[in-house]
Amino acid sequence: MSLPPNFLDELRTRTSLTQVAGRKVMWDARKSNQGKGDMWASCPFHQEKSASFHVDDRKGYYYCFGCHAKGDAISFVRETENVDFMEAVRILAGEAGMQMPERDPQAQAKADRNTQLVEVMEQAVRFFRMQLKTSAGADARDYLAGRKLSEGTQEQFEIGFAPDAWQGLWDHLVQANVAPELILECGLAKPSQKGGKPYDTFRGRIMFPIRDARGRCIAFGGRAMDPNDNAKYLNSPETPLFDKSRTLYNHGPARTAAGKGQPLIVAEGYMDVIALSVAGFEASVAPLGTAVTEHQLQMMWRVADEPIIALDGDTAGLRAAHRVIDIALPLLEAGKSLRFAIMPEGQDPDDLLQAKGAKALQALLDDALPMVQLLWQRETEGRVYDSxxxxxxxxxxxxxxxxxxxxxxxxxxxxxxxxxxxxxxxxxxxTGGPVGGAGRGNYSSNYSGNFGGKFKQRIEPARASTRTSLLAASDEMAHIRLREAVILASLILNPSVLVEFEADIEAMRCNSPDYARLRDLILRYADTGPDQLRMQIEQEFGVAELETLLALPHVALAPPVRNPGDEELARQTIPEELAKLEAHYGLQTEIMEAEEDMSGIADEAVTWRLGQAAEASHKATRSQQEDRTEYERADNGADLSRDERERFGALLDKISFSKPRRH
CATH class of the missing domain: 1.10.287 (Helix Hairpins)
Structure with a gap:
């Protein structure tokens, strides 16, 4: 059974020899450079101690400097698995997700036909190159000079010109004894709908040959010289040689440059690739007038582990980048990803190089965004999350x-x-920044930090003695900090309930910088589970600080802290404490507004408002769970549960016997 050459080419493109050989050898980490596909190991074909077996993953070949074994992925499978050629191909095709072609007795005939088509395409390359040098190509030469493409660059990329004539190329090829059906099959001409002579596909255009990874011309791209032309760029139609979804412009040279360590850059068009290459970024490719396809992504990853998508800085460029993300997500593998370098608004890589040079472009490439960052930007940019x-x-x-x-x-x-x-x-x-809209309240003014979307300075955690002194605090905010401590401790020991109160906790004011930091850690790590949450808090907040918080008497007596893991108690306690905090802030707001009103003419409305706020605060303070509780009035005027006060006294006595009381 004969296999189509295109099938084997694609199989070799999809197959990583490093992965295939890696099943049989142990790579030498000291000599190997995985980023460049330069891998060394002890040879699997003969006994040796040194690493003389070399794999060039970019080119897809191996060679042993000891026994001189050499070949590609197919020959490696044949030798190591002891199978014939077709079975080796079948094994690799299955791993690459390719279906073996049906038995085709005419396969050799098709291969010979494709060879003829390639020869016709090469004749077309020479014709277009020749036309660029004639008087008919004067305007095209001026355009290329205006784009700062030297004659050497034009020669390197074999840029040509298709004259504005209906049968210019057709007549040339027919006179060279090329069969008309070959010209049509190459997509170089189209049959007339009026029964006349076929006409050229490309007319009045600057021509860019498109070559496959093996360097064969398989198609053309043409840029219209007429600014009023309906199609600024035109590619060859699909042919036996050309499948645009499986082709990259400048694939072969870019693969060679990437093998020397250059980053693979994916631009939008031919001129971008040429400009990048001239500026020293030779590992540059472009899709052919369509969005990047799955096949093209696989081809890119075959060349480099992390290609940089460099798209135009306009709405269309961003949309194209977003489409690439959606295509790439299901294909991601360990070590295979993408980065995105978005050009300045209204510019493409060629424009940026012309205006600011290679250093400006290099700076953009160095700052290229990882794919997850662009995904996040797409979903959040321009939106407000205030609910x-x-x-x-x-x-x-x-x-x-x-x-x-x-x-x-x-x-x-x-x-x-x-x-x-x-x-x-x-x-x-x-922290009061503009992102996400305004919440119910920002941090208290006691929070000593400098913000602008990110922390400008690190806030040192308070000492344990400072936190313990909370019990002796006599200012009016002391009981507020006590309630905050109960809420935070309840969440630390019962993190699974956070999802029910997340919005309220996010908006909760914290009157201590340490409690604000602790709240943020809980929000960040709560869904990792109690053990992981506690570990993160101990690492970022401090072991002693956390133990001091949980040991505070008013915290230790809280039901969710006494009974860690009892979610129902946490669900009852946390909203009650939040309501008490909210009621307190409401009362304080009313008092401040009343003071302002009383500076003018006081009336009964002020008294009524204060009364209503005080009543709301009192109701919130006395929860439903406390309705049947006996209270005593403390020295500071607060209502204390007699039962809890007795238990609190007993706990203090217990502590005093177990260790010295802290002062």
């Missing part, structure tokens, strides 16, 4: 995208990265 419903919609949209990732490890890392970005977004909201 639970909007936040839920964001979470749902991102979950749907992350589900597309097949690899479970990558899916998990994407989930964590999205969670970190979400935390940053809503942390900015809580």
């Amino acid at each position: 639970p419903e909007r936040k839920a919609a964001l979470d749902k949209a991102l979950r749907e995208k992350i589900k597309l990732i097949v690899d479970p490890s990558i899916r998990g890392h994407y989930g964590q990265a999205i969670k970190d970005l979400r935390w940053e977004l809503f942390r900015t909201k809580r």
Whole structure:
């Protein structure tokens, strides 16, 4: 059975020799350079101690400097698995997700036919090159000079010109004894609908030969010289040689340059690729007038692990980048990803190089965004998340995208990265920044930090003695900080209930910088589980600080802290404490507004408002769970449960016997 040459070419393109050989050898980490596809190991074909077996993954060949064994992925499978050629191909095709072609007795005839088509295409390249040098190509030469393409560059990329004539190329090829059916099959001409002589596909255009990875001309791209032409760029139609969804412009030279360590850059068009190559970025390719396809992504990853998508800085360029993300997500593998360099608004890589040079472009490439960052920007940019419903919609949209990732490890890392970005977004909201809209309140003015979307300085945690002194605090905010401590401790020991109160906790004012930091840690890590949450808090907040918080008497007596894991108690306690905090702030607001009103003419409305606010505060303070409780009035005027006061005294006595009382 004969196989079509195109099938074997695609199989070799899809197959990583490093992965195939890696099943049989152990790579030498000291000599190998995986980023460049330069791998070394002890030879599997003979006994040796040194690493003389070399794989060039870019070119797809191996060679042993000891026994001189050499070949490609197919020959490697044949030798190591002891199978014949067709079975080796079948094994690799199955791994690459390719279906073996049906038995075709005419396969050799098709291969010979394709060879003839390639010869016709090469004649067309020479014809277009010749026409560029004639008087008919004067305007095309002026245009190329205006784009700063030297004659050497034009020669390197074999740029030509198709004269504005109906049968210019047709007549030339027919006179060279090329069969008319070959010209039509190459897509160089189209049959007349009026029964006349076929006419040239390309007329009045600057011509760019499109070559496959083996360097064969398989198609053309043409740029119209007439600004009023309906199609600015025109590619060859699909032919036995050309499938635009499986082809990259400048594929072969870019693969060679990437093998020497250059980053693979994916631009939008021919001129961008040429400009990049002239500027020293030789590992540059472009899709052919369509969005990047799955096949093209696989081809890119075969050349480089992390291609940089450099698209135009306009709405169309961003849309194209977003389409690439959706195509790439299901295909991601460990070590295979994309980065995105978005050009300045209204510019493409060629424009940027002309205006600011290679250093400006290199700076953009160095700052290229990882794919997860662009995904986040797409879902959040220009939107305000000032309600639970909007936040839920964001979470749902991102979950749907992350589900597309097949690899479970990558899916998990994407989930964590999205969670970190979400935390940053809503942390900015809580610290008073503009992102995400305004919440119910920002941090208290006691929060000594400098914000602008990110922390400008690190806030040192308060000492344990300072936090313990909270019990002795006599200012009017002491009981507020006590309630905050109960809420935070309840969440630390019962993190699964956070989802029910997340919006309220995000908006909760914290009158201590340490409690604000602790609240943010809970929001960030609560869904990792109690053990992981506690570990993160101990690492970022401090072991001693956390133990001091949980040991505070008023915290230790709280039902959710006394009974960790009892979610029902946490569900009762947390909303009550939040309501008490809210009632307090409401009363304080009324008092401040009343003071302002009384500076003018006081009336009964002021008294009524204060009374209503005080009553609301009193109702919130006395929860439903406390309705049947006996209270005593403390020295500071607060109502204390007699039962809890007795238990509190007993706990203090117990502490005093076990260790010295802190002062």
